[in-house]
Amino acid sequence: xxxxxxxxxxxxxxxxxxxxxxxxxxxxxxxxxxxxxxxxxxxxxxxxxxxxxxxxxxxxxxxxxxxxxxxxxxxxxxxxxxxxxxxxxxxxxxxxxxxxxxxxxxxxxxxxxxxxxxxxxxxxxxxxxxxxxxxxxxxxxxxxxxxxxxxxxxxxxxxxxxxxxxxxxxxxxxxxxxxxxxxxxxxxxxxxxxxxxxxxxxxxxxxxxxxxxxxxxxxxxxxxxxxxxxxxxxxxxxxxxxxxxxxxxxxxxxxxxxxxxxxxxxxxxxxxxxxxxxxxxxxxxxxxxxxxxxxxxxxxxxxxxxxxxxxxxxxxxxxxxxxxxxxxxxxxxxxxxxxxxxxxxxxxxxxxxxxxxxxxxxxxxxxxxxxxxxxxx
Numbered sequence: 001x002x003x004x005x006x007x008x009x010x011x012x013x014x015x016x017x018x019x020x021x022x023x024x025x026x027x028x029x030x031x032x033x034x035x036x037x038x039x040x041x042x043x044x045x046x047x048x049x050x051x052x053x054x055x056x057x058x059x060x061x062x063x064x065x066x067x068x069x070x071x072x073x074x075x076x077x078x079x080x081x082x083x084x085x086x087x088x089x090x091x092x093x094x095x096x097x098x099x100x101x102x103x104x105x106x107x108x109x110x111x112x113x114x115x116x117x118x119x120x121x122x123x124x125x126x127x128x129x130x131x132x133x134x135x136x137x138x139x140x141x142x143x144x145x146x147x148x149x150x151x152x153x154x155x156x157x158x159x160x161x162x163x164x165x166x167x168x169x170x171x172x173x174x175x176x177x178x179x180x181x182x183x184x185x186x187x188x189x190x191x192x193x194x195x196x197x198x199x200x201x202x203x204x205x206x207x208x209x210x211x212x213x214x215x216x217x218x219x220x221x222x223x224x225x226x227x228x229x230x231x232x233x234x235x236x237x238x239x240x241x242x243x244x245x246x247x248x249x250x251x252x253x254x255x256x257x258x259x260x261x262x263x264x265x266x267x268x269x270x271x272x273x274x275x276x277x278x279x280x281x282x283x284x285x286x287x288x289x290x291x292x293x294x295x296x297x298x299x300x301x302x303x304x305x306x307x308x309x310x311x312x313x314x315x316x317x318x319x320x321x322x323x324x325x326x327x328x329x330x331x332x333x334x335x336x337x338x339x340x341x342x343x344x345x346x347x348x349x350x351x352x353x354x355x356x357x358x359x360x361x362x363x364x365x366x367x368x369x370x371x372x373x374x375x376x377x
Contacts, residue, residue: 176225194236271362293323305335
């Protein structure tokens with residue numbers, strides 16, 4: 001068994017390793033701390049080193065430059081798309097503006113056409129199916145926004161309106177020309193050559209700004225045709241082609257040589273006799289001016305009308321005269337009443353047509369009147 005001194009020595013030996021362990025731990029902590037501090041200092045040195053710092057900044061600048069360049073490219077693309085959109089919208093707006101202006105001009109032209117159509121109707125010229133009265137005007141101008149999304153539809157509508165108008169104008173021009181030709185032909189058959197002047201037609205002037213053959217050209221052609229028709233119809237109204245009695249009247253004696261009813265020998269009859277009861281209205285064969293209205297020997301009570309161009313008509317054996325010298329007469333207007341005054345065997349109307357003072361056959365005029373009766377209405 002160890003003595004006391006030995007026990008103390010053994011305890012000291014056991015205690016020494018513990019002291020060594022306790023002294024090693026602070027050393028280890030110090031070493032680790034030193035390493036960490038060294039690494040931090042080294043990192044900071046590296047970061048703030050001019051070469052490394054420049055490299056890092058260069059990398060960041062490159063990234064930022066690329067990013068900014070991409071943003072710039074995107075902005076340019078957006079601007080380009082906007083510019084294209086604005087350009088397209090500008091083109092569309094320009095097209096719409098031009099089309100609306102064209103439609104406004106077309107509407108003005110339609111008003112001119114309507115005036116011509118109304119004039120033709122008043123003259124008795126026009127299509128029987130009424131096509132000229134159904135032209136579309138103003139619908140596009142009134143609501144152009146309805147076509148704002150489709151300029152092609154607006155353009156097509158305008159073309160359709162132009163074609164419709166042109167067809168109506170061609171129809172009017174043809175109708176007026178055919179009517180004029182028929183009247184002129186009928187008048188020439190009785191020795192009347194009408195002067196076809198260009199007066200009596202009006203309306204607003206619209207300058208032609210289109211291509212040859214435009215609506216205005218067609219409208220001007222219609223205006224000329226209507227002017228010719230009006231001149232022909234005026235000549236017709238002054239031509240003594242209506243019989244002196246309304247309705248169907250029986251001819252009792254024709255124009256030319258005949259047996260005189262009183263002397264019973266050959267004699268020249270200067271007119272046509274129509275059977276008529278006393279008091280039957282006697283009417284004018286055409287418009288004109290009363291040049292005589294009184295008793296005239298064998299004619300009895302007689303009215304004479306001057307129709308111009310050297311043409312006059314006489315209405316004899318009347319029982320009563322209802323007009324006076326100098327009075328303006330319209331065709332078909334009542335002049336007086338039939339009777340049997342003067343050299344007459346009974347109630348009737350003696351009707352004469354004279355040219356330059358010489359009697360001519362009235363039957364040709366009456367026949368022409370039957371052919372051209374539609375134009376006398």
